[in-house]
Amino acid sequence: xxxxxxxxxxxxxxxxxxxxxxxxxxxxxxxxxxxxxxxxxxxxxxxxxxxxxxxxxxxxxxxxxxxxxxxxxxxxxxxxxxxxxxxxxxxxxxxxxxxxxxxxxxxxxxxxxxxxxxxxxxxxxxxxxxxxxxxxxxxxxxxxxxxxxxxxxxxxxxxxxxxxxxxxxxxxxxxxxxxxxxxxxxxxxxxxxxxxxxxxxxxxxxxxxxxxxxxxxxxxxxxxxxxxxxxxxxxxxxxxxxxxxxxxxxxxxxxxxxxxxxxxxxxxxxxxxxxxxxxxxxxxxxxxxxxxxxxxxxxxxxxxxxxxxxxxxxxxxxxxxxxxxxxxxxxxxxxxxxxxxxxxxxxxxxxxxxxxxxxxxxxxxxxxxxxxxxxxxxxxxxxxxxxxxxxxxxxxxxxxxxxxxxxxxxxxxxxxxxxxxxxxxxxxxxxxxxxxxxxxxxxxxxxxxxxxxxxxxxxxxxxxxxxxxxxxxxxxxxxxxxxxxxxxxxxxxxxxxxxxxxxxxxxxxxxxxxxxxxxxxxxxxxxxxxxxxxxxxxxxxxxxxxxxxxxxxxxxxxxxxxxxxxxxxxxxxxxxxxxxxxxxxxxxxxxxxxxxxxxxxxxxxxxxxxxxxxxxxxxxxxxxxxxxxxxxxxxxxxxxxxxxxxxxxxxxxxxxxxxxxxxxxxxxxxxxxxxxxxxxx
Numbered sequence: 001x002x003x004x005x006x007x008x009x010x011x012x013x014x015x016x017x018x019x020x021x022x023x024x025x026x027x028x029x030x031x032x033x034x035x036x037x038x039x040x041x042x043x044x045x046x047x048x049x050x051x052x053x054x055x056x057x058x059x060x061x062x063x064x065x066x067x068x069x070x071x072x073x074x075x076x077x078x079x080x081x082x083x084x085x086x087x088x089x090x091x092x093x094x095x096x097x098x099x100x101x102x103x104x105x106x107x108x109x110x111x112x113x114x115x116x117x118x119x120x121x122x123x124x125x126x127x128x129x130x131x132x133x134x135x136x137x138x139x140x141x142x143x144x145x146x147x148x149x150x151x152x153x154x155x156x157x158x159x160x161x162x163x164x165x166x167x168x169x170x171x172x173x174x175x176x177x178x179x180x181x182x183x184x185x186x187x188x189x190x191x192x193x194x195x196x197x198x199x200x201x202x203x204x205x206x207x208x209x210x211x212x213x214x215x216x217x218x219x220x221x222x223x224x225x226x227x228x229x230x231x232x233x234x235x236x237x238x239x240x241x242x243x244x245x246x247x248x249x250x251x252x253x254x255x256x257x258x259x260x261x262x263x264x265x266x267x268x269x270x271x272x273x274x275x276x277x278x279x280x281x282x283x284x285x286x287x288x289x290x291x292x293x294x295x296x297x298x299x300x301x302x303x304x305x306x307x308x309x310x311x312x313x314x315x316x317x318x319x320x321x322x323x324x325x326x327x328x329x330x331x332x333x334x335x336x337x338x339x340x341x342x343x344x345x346x347x348x349x350x351x352x353x354x355x356x357x358x359x360x361x362x363x364x365x366x367x368x369x370x371x372x373x374x375x376x377x378x379x380x381x382x383x384x385x386x387x388x389x390x391x392x393x394x395x396x397x398x399x400x401x402x403x404x405x406x407x408x409x410x411x412x413x414x415x416x417x418x419x420x421x422x423x424x425x426x427x428x429x430x431x432x433x434x435x436x437x438x439x440x441x442x443x444x445x446x447x448x449x450x451x452x453x454x455x456x457x458x459x460x461x462x463x464x465x466x467x468x469x470x471x472x473x474x475x476x477x478x479x480x481x482x483x484x485x486x487x488x489x490x491x492x493x494x495x496x497x498x499x500x501x502x503x504x505x506x507x508x509x510x511x512x513x514x515x516x517x518x519x520x521x522x523x524x525x526x527x528x529x530x531x532x533x534x535x536x537x538x539x540x541x542x543x544x545x546x547x548x549x550x551x552x553x554x555x556x557x558x559x560x561x562x563x564x565x566x567x568x569x570x571x572x573x574x575x576x577x578x579x580x581x582x583x584x585x586x587x588x589x590x591x592x593x594x595x596x597x598x599x600x601x602x603x604x605x606x607x608x609x610x611x612x613x614x615x616x617x618x619x620x621x622x623x624x625x626x627x628x629x630x631x632x633x634x635x636x637x638x639x640x641x642x643x644x645x646x647x648x649x650x651x652x653x654x655x656x657x658x659x660x661x662x663x664x665x666x667x668x669x670x671x672x673x674x675x676x677x678x679x680x681x
Contacts, residue, residue, distance in 0.1 A: 002046045004224045006296040010045070010080065011037035011224070012280045013293045015253050017079070018072035019273045020286040021093040021100070028094060028102070031250040031263040032070030032157060034276075035222070036186050039155065039246055042227040043184070044077055045300045047235050048153060051308040052082040052301050055110045058333075058426075059150060059311040062113045062129055066122030066156035067186065068103040069265070073155075074112065075100045080289070080297045083111040087287055106424065106452050114424060115452045118444055119156075120163030121417055123183060125448075126154045127169045128421020130178045130241075131396070131406070132428045135376070138401035140329055141322075147314050151235070154183040158196050161185065161204055165444075168414030173241045174212035175409075177398040181241040182234050186221075188250040194261050208243045221246035255279050328373060332427040335374040335455070342505040344371060349501040351531070354522040357557070358461040360497035361518045362387025364504045365431075365459075369393065369404065372508060377422075377431035377457075378406025380415050380438070386461040386518075388433035412438050416445025423454040429508065435467075436460035436517060437476040439483065449513040450488035456514075457507045463493065463517040464612035464631075465647060466558065471637030481616040483515050484585060492536065492584045493517040493611075495543075495560035496525050499583055502536035506587065519558050521640055534581070539588025540599050546576035551658075552600060552607045554580045554621055559610035565651030566610075573655075578604070582621070606662060612649060627661050629654065 014037040022028035043063075044050070051057040065074045072093060079085040085099060092098035099109050103117035113129070116122035130152040137143040160166050173181055185204070189196045205215040218230035227246075234244050251263025254276045268276065277284055319326045330336070338344065348367035350360050369375050369390045376390070383389040383405070393404035408415040415432045422430035432442075439446070439460055449456055465475040483491045490510060492503040500518070507514040526534065526543070535541045540554070544564055551570060555563035560581045570577040580599055582588060588596065600607070600621065607626040609618040615630035622628050631647060644650055648657065 002228070003296065004228070006292060007041050007045055007224050008038070009290070010293050010296055011041045012253065012282055013080070013289055014040065014073060014076040015280065016273075016277055016282050017076045017090060017287065017289070019254075019268050019276060021072050021075070021090045023267045023270060023273055024091060024286075025094040026267055028072060028267060029069040029265045030072070030254075030268050031188070031190070031265070032067055032186060033073035033076065034254060034263070035188050035248040035250045035252045036070065036073055036155060036246070037252070038222050038224050038227050039184055039186070039248070040073055040077055042224055042231060043153065044081060045296075046228065047231045049148070049150065049304070049307065049311075051304055052111070053305055054308070055083060057308055059148070059308060059315060061151045061153055062126065064114050064116065064122045064126045064129075064152065064154045065104055066116055066126070066154050066160045067119065068116030068122060070157075071100070071102065071104050074104055075109075078109065078111045080293070082297070082301050085109070091287060114421070115448060118448070119159040120166040121444065121448060123154050123156050123160055124165045124169035124414055124417035125421035125424065126152045126181060127173045127178065127414070128418030128430075129425045130173065130181045130421070131176065131418060132422040132425035132430070133180060134178065134401040135396065136332060136425070136427045140325060140332070142318065143401070145318050147318060148311065149180065151180045151182055154181070155186065156183060157186045158189065158191060158200065162200055165413045165417055167207075168411040169417065170208060170213065170241075171211050172409065172411060172414055172418070174208070175398070176396075177212065177239055178241045179237040179239050182244065183242065184244045184246050186248055187245050188248045190250045190259070190261050190264060192261060192264055205243070205245055212240055214238050214240045214242045215245065216242065217245045217247070219247055221248045222252045253280050331373050335427075335429055336372070337508055338371050341371065341508060342502060345501040345505050346498065349497040351497045351525040354524045355497060356520055356522050357494055357496065357500050357518040358385075358387045358520060360500040361459065361461075361504070361516060364501050366391055368504055368508060372429065374427060374429045375431065375508070376404035376406070376428065377419070377433070378408055379433035379459075380408045380412045381410045382434055386433040386435070386459055388431065388459050408432070412441035413445060416442035417448070419456050420445055420449050420452065420454055423449070423456045424452070429455055429457065431457040431459055433459035433461070435462040435474065436479055437462070437474050439476070439479050439515075443482065446483070446489065446513065447486055450486050453488060453512045455510060455512065458513065458515040459518065460515055461518045462520045463557065464519070465635035465643050466519060466521045466612065466640040467635075468520075468640035468643060469637055472634040475635030476613065477631050477634055478614045478616070480517065480611070480613040484617055488512050490514045490584060490586045491517065492587070493557035494536065494583050495555075495557055495581050496523045498526055498531045498534045499536050499581070502534060503583060506537050506584075517557060521558065523558055524561060536583050537587065538591055538595065539584040539586065540580055540582035542578060542599060543581040544579040546571065546578065549576040549578040549604065550606060551575055552578045552580060552604050553610065553654075554582050554600070554607060555610040556582050557611070559612055559649065562649055562651055562654060563610050566654040569651055569655045570658075585617070585621070608654065608658065610649070610654065627657065629657060
């Protein structure tokens with residue numbers, strides 16, 4: 001039975017633990033842990049289905065602390081409810097190597113579902129978790145089984161509500177009627193600069209109601225009884241996502257800082273913490289948990305584990321009742337891939353005629369979706385252009401959560417963050433898609449995907465100035481360097497259909513985020529002998545070669561064909577040439593040094609890189625005497641073939657650049673036919 005008095009004592013314990021840890025670290029944000037302790041204890045002790053003995057329990061509700069700066073609230077809960085965080089872990093808050101970093105990190109601390117920090121990102125990722133959960137329930141039939149279905153519970157603050165990603169994600173959630181989402185909004189009306197009246201005066205409840213959310217209010221969310229009453233209603237679905245506006249006082253219980261902006265992001269200090277403990281009637285000694293509080297939490301955990309065991313029994317019976325269903329569930333949860341994945345994807349690739357890599361990518365996607373049930377996703381209103389819809393599948397909608405094609409609308413940031421949540425849910429390899437230039441709108445989400453090492457796939461088409469007539473606003477230049485600068489992000493820019501198929505295979509086998517960069521314009525397929533050499537999995541390989549080559553042309557994507565054309569001119573001029581296709585710098589740099597040396601031998605110092613984007617970063621491959629050819633300025637509006645001539649992306653222009661750099665302009669040897677090998681003598 002839920003004991004409100006002990007729950008209040010537990011909430012006050014969270015307040016003292018949080019204040020003590022932040023004071024000891026001399027860093028942190030006490031305002032939210034103090035203000036939201038009553039909400040959190042009521043939720044964790046009575047309404048949230050979770051299992052501390054198995055943090056990855058499939059039947060759990062997901063708790064997402066979107067206002068990640070309030071991390072000591074979550075760490076205190078994890079400690080009290082038996083998730084393995086010790087008192088020493090709390091004492092090491094924000095210290096190097098601790099399990100209690102400044103913001104919660106998934107995969108680092110048991111019980112943390114999402115890496116949060118950037119405000120609003122947690123709520124937006126929670127929408128993705130809810131989408132994936134709805135899909136899993138629908139395709140497995142769990143939604144019709146009568147078994148309790150998990151919810152996604154978010155605790156956020158005023159800052160989350162101001163961020164644009166929250167509005168995008170909430171709009172999508174309301175449209176999709178994701179009634180498995182319950183958001184508790186800590187409305188304390190305080191930010192770092194002062195009262196929210198400085199910059200935020202909207203009616204947030206009316207905004208969410210307009211986006212098809214049910215809106216409830218807890219007038220005093222620092223009262224356990226009111227929290228209990230509000231949650232009882234919130235956890236009964238009315239067919240819409242639910243926003244609960246929780247009116248709190250930031251820093252509640254701290255007599256001189258409660259309700260003030262100084263409580264938000266700085267330690268209370270020894271005197272104020274002592275005064276708070278005295279006002280709340282709590283023990284003076286730091287990091288103290290009373291026996292009654294320990295017992296209250298232990299009793300709760302016992303009940304939670306009993307409920308989890310009962311749910312598991314129902315779920316196992318449901319699984320075993322149907323062999324086909326059991327097999328599907330296993331494939332989804334394990335994200336099973338066929339052993340002959342590459343061969344099957346290659347067989348699906350259109351290699352008999354020139355075709356844009358966005359089109360060959362779309363063809364390969366059809367086969368990939370057939371082979372990998374966990375793969376599904378969508379685009380930001382661009383599927384007809386990015387070729388990212390699954391032809392034989394329905395749309396994912398409020399009327400059909402089993403659909404595999406998501407219509408994210410023109411909400412790129414929400415799409416990226418929802419993709420993160422889909423990957424975190426555990427039964428999905430999500431893909432998201434838009435024009436490459438709009439990856440700028442997705443950068444925060446992609447960075448978080450890399451931090452969390454999430455397995456998701458980005459399909460970015462219209463990958464260069466070859467977009468043509470749409471002009472510089474739609475022609476990506478610096479975006480490729482941006483993606484490559486993200487630690488843990490794998491970027492693959494395939495040259496034609498064989499490489500596209502292999503790129504998809506590499507993306508499906510990856511253990512982190514992968515970006516596929518695909519063309520608008522047609523690309524000729526490799527001849528059979530070149531196709532036989534293709535090996536995207538190693539990042540770069542020799543696609544065409546002369547014995548005793550004197551120069552190496554390194555290219556990605558559509559520029560591989562320019563390099564092959566240039567190689568013919570070099571050979572006509574008596575210059576032996578090697579052509580290397582490098583679809584992925586990241587995959588290449590993960591290879592052993594011996595392989596890297598075999599592709600780009602050190603003794604060949606004359607190297608030219610070709611890529612229709614920024615040359616930033618190519619120096620590590622072309623070296624001191626190399627020539628990076630790219631686009632270090634914005635594009636223009638014209639037919640793409642005109643732009644190729646204008647920007648020097650033709651075989652003839654490449655050879656002319658070579659001549660201007662490596663021949664007489666830089667040679668004083670006096671010979672009539674010198675080229676690269678005397679450039680540095």
